[in-house]
Structure formats: C-alpha cells, structure tokens
Amino acid sequence: MNTVSKERKTQAKYTYCSICEQACGLKVTVSEDEILDIEPDKGNPYTWKDFCIKAKMADDVRSHPVRIRTPLKRDGSKYVKASYEEAIEEIGKKLKRLIDAQGPDSVGVYSGNPAGFGFANSTFQSAFFDAIGSRQRFWVGSVDQNALHLVANRMYGSNWASLQPDIDLCKCFLFIGTNPAISGMNWVGKVPDGWRRVLKAVDQGAELMIVDPRLSESAQKATLHIAVRPEQDWALLLGMVQTIFDHGWDKPEACEQANGVRELRRIAGLADLDYLSRVCGVEAETIRDVAQRFAHASTAMCVARTGPAIGRHGAITEWLSHVLNLITGRTDRPGGRFLPGSLVDLFTLDEGPNFPNTQPSRVKGRPPVAGFYSLAELPDEITVPGEGQIRALFINGGNPVASGAQGQQLDEALASLELLVAIDLMQRESHRHAHWIIPGVHFLEREELHVSAAGVSDEPFVQASAQCVEPPVGVRHEWEFFRDLAEEIGRPLFGGALEPDPKLIAQGVLARKGILTYDEIVSHPHGLIYGEKSYGHLKAALAKRGRTIEACPREFKEELERLLHDESANRGDPQFPYQLISRRRLQMMNSWLTETSGAKISGEVGDQVEMNAEDAANCNLTDGDRVSVRSAAGELEATVVVSEKIRSGVVIMEHGWGARLFDPISGEEFQEARGVARNLLVSRDDLDPLTGVPRLNGTPVDIRAKAYSKAVFCLRK
Ligand SMILES: Nc1nc2c(c(=O)[nH]1)N[C@H]1C(S)=C(S)[C@@H](COP(=O)(O)OP(=O)(O)OC[C@H]3O[C@@H](n4cnc5c(=O)[nH]c(N)nc54)[C@H](O)[C@@H]3O)O[C@H]1N2
Numbered sequence: 001m002n003t004v005s006k007e008r009k010t011q012a013k014y015t016y017c018s019i020c021e022q023a024c025g026l027k028v029t030v031s032e033d034e035i036l037d038i039e040p041d042k043g044n045p046y047t048w049k050d051f052c053i054k055a056k057m058a059d060d061v062r063s064h065p066v067r068i069r070t071p072l073k074r075d076g077s078k079y080v081k082a083s084y085e086e087a088i089e090e091i092g093k094k095l096k097r098l099i100d101a102q103g104p105d106s107v108g109v110y111s112g113n114p115a116g117f118g119f120a121n122s123t124f125q126s127a128f129f130d131a132i133g134s135r136q137r138f139w140v141g142s143v144d145q146n147a148l149h150l151v152a153n154r155m156y157g158s159n160w161a162s163l164q165p166d167i168d169l170c171k172c173f174l175f176i177g178t179n180p181a182i183s184g185m186n187w188v189g190k191v192p193d194g195w196r197r198v199l200k201a202v203d204q205g206a207e208l209m210i211v212d213p214r215l216s217e218s219a220q221k222a223t224l225h226i227a228v229r230p231e232q233d234w235a236l237l238l239g240m241v242q243t244i245f246d247h248g249w250d251k252p253e254a255c256e257q258a259n260g261v262r263e264l265r266r267i268a269g270l271a272d273l274d275y276l277s278r279v280c281g282v283e284a285e286t287i288r289d290v291a292q293r294f295a296h297a298s299t300a301m302c303v304a305r306t307g308p309a310i311g312r313h314g315a316i317t318e319w320l321s322h323v324l325n326l327i328t329g330r331t332d333r334p335g336g337r338f339l340p341g342s343l344v345d346l347f348t349l350d351e352g353p354n355f356p357n358t359q360p361s362r363v364k365g366r367p368p369v370a371g372f373y374s375l376a377e378l379p380d381e382i383t384v385p386g387e388g389q390i391r392a393l394f395i396n397g398g399n400p401v402a403s404g405a406q407g408q409q410l411d412e413a414l415a416s417l418e419l420l421v422a423i424d425l426m427q428r429e430s431h432r433h434a435h436w437i438i439p440g441v442h443f444l445e446r447e448e449l450h451v452s453a454a455g456v457s458d459e460p461f462v463q464a465s466a467q468c469v470e471p472p473v474g475v476r477h478e479w480e481f482f483r484d485l486a487e488e489i490g491r492p493l494f495g496g497a498l499e500p501d502p503k504l505i506a507q508g509v510l511a512r513k514g515i516l517t518y519d520e521i522v523s524h525p526h527g528l529i530y531g532e533k534s535y536g537h538l539k540a541a542l543a544k545r546g547r548t549i550e551a552c553p554r555e556f557k558e559e560l561e562r563l564l565h566d567e568s569a570n571r572g573d574p575q576f577p578y579q580l581i582s583r584r585r586l587q588m589m590n591s592w593l594t595e596t597s598g599a600k601i602s603g604e605v606g607d608q609v610e611m612n613a614e615d616a617a618n619c620n621l622t623d624g625d626r627v628s629v630r631s632a633a634g635e636l637e638a639t640v641v642v643s644e645k646i647r648s649g650v651v652i653m654e655h656g657w658g659a660r661l662f663d664p665i666s667g668e669e670f671q672e673a674r675g676v677a678r679n680l681l682v683s684r685d686d687l688d689p690l691t692g693v694p695r696l697n698g699t700p701v702d703i704r705a706k707a708y709s710k711a712v713f714c715l716r717k
C-alpha cells in the first residue's frame, strides 16, 4: 500500500470483505485506481465490529507482482500473454471437439471456496455446465461442509437449509469441533462478531461447552472443555441423546413436526453408555452431566462444524447434533438454531429445472452431495478410460491439490488432461499443468449482490459489494468469461430463457419474495438491516412443501447401526497409533494468503507437528526434534512442538502450507513453498461413506524420530 500524499484526491468506498463468510464491512480509501487503506466500516450496522488482518492485507493480493492480469497460454514451461478472443476461440474449439466426440461429461469443473463467494461467478459457472449438460462437477464442499448439506437435505428436504445459531438469546452453547476465536462463526452462515457475542453471553451467565481434542483458543474460554477422541463425537452425542430419552428430559411437543422419533429412541438405546464413553474417550459421568446441562438450560444450541465434518463420521455427527437440538426443543426457536427469514427462500435454491444431479459417480459409483462429486474421486474420473471420462477440466477459485487428500495423485491426473483451464488470481500448485490461465477478478474490483448469501445471515441484513477499483485493464469478470465461452460453443446459458446478466438474475430472485429491490439495496452502501429477526421460517418452509422434519433418515440410521456393531472400527490402529488433526491461523485462508498476511507469520510454521507432552516424553521426543510422520498414504518430515493443550494420542499439523506459487511468465517458482503439504498423508480412499469427505481430521499416523525411508513424499518434482 502506498503512503497518502496530501495533494491527492482520496475517496472512501464502502463494501465488504469476501475472504470468509463473515463478510465484514470495509471502508476502502482509494485515490484514482490505487487503494490507500482498508479499515473496518464503522457505518456498517451489522458487521462493523469484525475485521481481521486478511482484509487489511487484501490489496497486497490484488496488486501482487505475480497476479494474473491477462489470459495466459502455455508455451513449453512458460506462459505467453494472449487475448480473451484467442483464449475463447481456442478453448471453445477444444470443448466443442470433446463434447461432440466424447459427450458433455468429458468436461468437468472443480470450484473452490472463493468461487462460491462470488454470486455472478458461481451462478454463471453452474449455468455454463448446465448448458453443456455435464454432470462432472466437483467442489470444495467435499473437503469441507458436505455433512451440512447432506443432513439438511435428508432432515429438512433442502441442501441449503442452513440453520443459524441464535447467539444473543442462548444460555447454553455446545460447540463441537469449531474454533470461532480464530475461524469466525461461519459455515454456510454469517454471524458477525459472533465469537465476542458468545463471550458476552458467557459473561452474563451462559454455559459454554466446547468439544475439541485440543484446548483451542476458543476452548480456553469455555466453562467446560471436553477433550474428545477425534472422529468419535458421534458416540458422545449418542450418549447424550440416550441419557435425555432415558431421563425423560426430551420435549415431545417440540417433535410434533418430526417423523421417526420413535426409531431414534430405539437406536439411541442400542449401545450402553459405558461403551459409548470408551469410544469417544469421555467419562460416562461427563456425558450425563453435559446432557443434563444442555436439556435443562432455558435456551441452548448444539453446533457441530469442520472438526468432525472432515473426519470419518462427519455426517453422523452433524445429524446427531441436529437430533439433540430437535428433541430438546432448540430447533427453529429463539436461542437455538433457526432458519432466518430472508430476501430469498433458501429451499428454492435447489428446486426447479436445475435440481442437482443425483446420479452416482462413473468410476466409484458414489452418490453426489448437493449435486457435486467428491474431490477424492477426481483423479479416477480423469484417468480411468470409458464414456464420461474427464478430458477437459476447469479449476475455478480453488487449490484442490493442496486442499484435498493425496494431492500428488491429482497433480499427476491433471498433467494428463487434454485441456486444463485455471481461473484464479495467481498460479498456484493446482494450476501448474494448466494449458490456459484466466484472470480472476478480486473482490474489491466487483460490484454485485450475493442474493443467496443474504439468506444465511442471523439477522435480516443485506449489502451489495461496491467496485472500489477497476480490474486490471481488459480483464473480464469470471461470469463474462463463462458467458462468452458459452456463446462461442453455441450453448446458450439458462436455456436462452434469461438474459445473461447477473444484475437481472439477482433482481429476478429478489422479485420472488418482493421484500426489497436491487436499487434499494445498492442505495445503502453500508448495508441495510431491513427488519426484525423472526422465527418459524423452517416450520413454514416445511409446511409449504407438505413435509415434516425427518428425525431418523434411513442412511444415517443404517450407518449408525453399522458403527455400533463394528467394534474394530472404533479401536485404534496399532501400526498408526496417533490421529492427525488440523489447525488454522488467523492470517491464512486455507492454502492462500501465504503470499501476503500469512507471510507475516514469524518462525517456521507449516512444517510443525504438535504433540501431547506425555506422548512426546514416551517417544523421547522434545521441542525442535525432526521426526517422520507416516500414514498409510505417505510420509513427511516435520519438527516437533510439545504441547500441554492436546489430548494424548492426537497430533496436529496445519493445512494450507507446502504449496507453491508460480510466476507464469518466467515459468519459475515465485516463492519457495514454506512448510509441508500435510494433506499428502490423507488417503483418498478412506472416506466418510456418507459425505465422500476424506479423513483430513483423524488421519491415523505414526511418528518416529528418524525418517523411515529416503523417499519423502512431497509436491515438488
Ligand atoms: N483465519 C482463518 N479463518 C477461517 C479460515 C481459515 O483458513 N483461516 N477458513 C474458513 C473456512 S473455509 C471454514 S470452513 C471455517 C471453519 O471454521 P471451524 O468450523 O471453526 O473449523 P476450524 O477452525 O477448522 O476448527 C476446528 C476445530 O475442531 C477441532 N477438531 C479436529 N478434529 C476434531 C474432531 O474429530 N472432533 C472435534 N470435536 N473437534 C475436532 C480442531 O482442534 C479445531 O479446533 O473457518 C473459516 N475461517
């Protein structure tokens, strides 16, 4: 960022940060086309208390020396600048040839987290693949929140029925595998300043129970910390449900709109509490105590998130967390988890002609979640011949080689494609084999209204983003690229029924409910609270569709019964006695921002393995020792950090490190990858059977003082 020179005319622009779902309001001071400062927008009525270093440093990404500023075409090991016309013509020609010869499924897509933060980008990407007719769609949900979508779908009938925490009225929080002190309160939802609001409630006497194998930054503030065994939260929750039924602490009247409660009762009684206690590693007495506190609180909520969701039993854990809320009368109630009233009906997002694909995947035959296949299967879909084999792939705002399991296998598969198109701000690890790199547009450069995101905030709030500065000269928005490419290949978007303009589409969505117009929203640059928080919207949405809450969906019940009968699945593996989980840093956003805010993290991060102090002593290991971390999938070297804050048997490595950033013009690595790519240790065959998510948390590993072999897996070749 440049220092302000007094004579220059500066202007304040108001927008919000699109790095994470908190969508913190920003005041951006600009002069001509330069950003001089980024601060929290104190005029934002909803989010103004939230802001972090990631937004403060946002312009360093936007104006980064290796940012992609023009379409780039591969030429040997380097890239050459090309025009959009050339890119569209050449990509279009290859797509047409592939679609004609091998069918629409020969063209696939992986979309990452930031793609979803753009309304126009995500809408036009979907429309493009609808227009082609390809089912080969993969997304970040399969290394993140698939459990939420699957449970919402089966219990409430919509992939997008995301129930928000009603923090200010809650007297008892049960947080499972979430660390909002660092990550914020977001997971298909927006609760600005959520963590501080939780702490305020605690100051006023609320209970805060946090279930986490690590005494996380959040758990340090809890009234009770429960250091569960990784991936076994389901047993803790089942024990609580059982205790509540056994003592008659449930609220049958709260389940009047639910189906399957009797079956739930039966299944909750199948295992004895001592067994469940052994499985989750939490004393039976503690399980009873937590159940009692939760059931007796005047208001309460259970929230299960990423910790268990990216482990082996993510769906079951998410399901039981909803069951706990349901049977104790916390669903769709003040102080519990509720479906907010909003400008859009979330249930309609996956209704209608674009109802998501439900066909099992081609190679492994696994069902998609919310219409997307699991990233773990992408290498097979690229390499296994046959009808529907992917030969061209788009990677839109994602870094799947770094974010998913066994990235080296995906990396090899990507190298075998006939066409790889990366749409991003930078060329990262996942884009190294790209034939074409297409510029992404930074969030500070786009004006748009994310109408679907407006449906998941805990208060009726809406804000359109403002264009603070122009994109680099000539750069088209991602949606324009999809529009132009669709035209090139003669496949009209939206079946030709809608004009391909994101503003008109957003206006159409708003008109369905008729609460606010686009112009009214844009005329409030700080955002607008347009009503009072209200309840009962889940009930209304279900009634409108003539359905009830499904308390005990068949697949979940069957999987739970299977787990209860499979004692071996719940024992550790003597070959790999530790379980590896993950950790986030405030400065980083998954695998990006290493180049800006993440770069400010001092010391050697990203190649550390944190270990329980007793475990370390038993292995004669101490701080600073170099060790080999080995799993069934791979092996890495790391430095030991001894910690008193981790449950015995659990080790921690941060994800997001160890991936490279390239300068495409020179073909060189711009920045040495820091740390190791710990997801290389995660198998892409060992998945949550319901969500298709690999065990990014809970990976069985062994730790040894010296390397097992000289061949250490890493992404470099
Ligand atoms: N600074 C920062 N903020 C972020 C992000 C970021 O990368 N950096 N990412 C954003 C994104 S994309 C997301 S999805 C959200 C995620 O936000 P959260 O849902 O809060 O997830 P995490 O921050 O990963 O915290 C998960 C916690 O679960 C614990 N854990 C691991 N395994 C288990 C388990 O098996 N059981 C239990 N009970 N706990 C377990 C970990 O120790 C950790 O403390 O954060 C968002 N916010």
Ligand SMILES: Nc1nc2c(c(=O)[nH]1)N[C@H]1C(S)=C(S)[C@@H](COP(=O)(O)OP(=O)(O)OC[C@H]3O[C@@H](n4cnc5c(=O)[nH]c(N)nc54)[C@H](O)[C@@H]3O)O[C@H]1N2
Residues within 6 Å of the ligand: 111, 112, 113, 114, 115, 118, 140, 143, 144, 145, 306, 310, 396, 397, 398, 399, 400, 402, 403, 404, 423, 424, 425, 426, 428, 439, 440, 441, 442, 443, 478, 582, 583, 589, 590, 591, 592, 655, 679, 696, 697
């Ligand atoms: N072990 C382990 N693995 C994990 C997790 C974990 O907790 N532990 N967390 C998981 C979670 S929650 C998530 S969300 C995933 C993330 O997985 P991904 O979404 O695949 O990866 P990101 O690291 O978020 O990469 C985002 C990419 O988008 C680019 N980008 C940023 N803004 C824009 C834009 O406006 N337009 C375009 N076109 N591109 C943009 C960035 O430069 C970057 O290359 O990782 C998952 N992986």
Ligand code: SF4
Residues within 6 Å of the ligand: 017, 018, 019, 020, 021, 022, 023, 024, 050, 051, 052, 053, 054, 055, 056, 184
């Ligand atoms: S990255 Fe930071 S500033 Fe941006 S929305 Fe998230 S919490 Fe807010």
Ligand SMILES: [Mo]
Residues within 6 Å of the ligand: 113, 144, 145
């Ligand atoms: Mo995520």
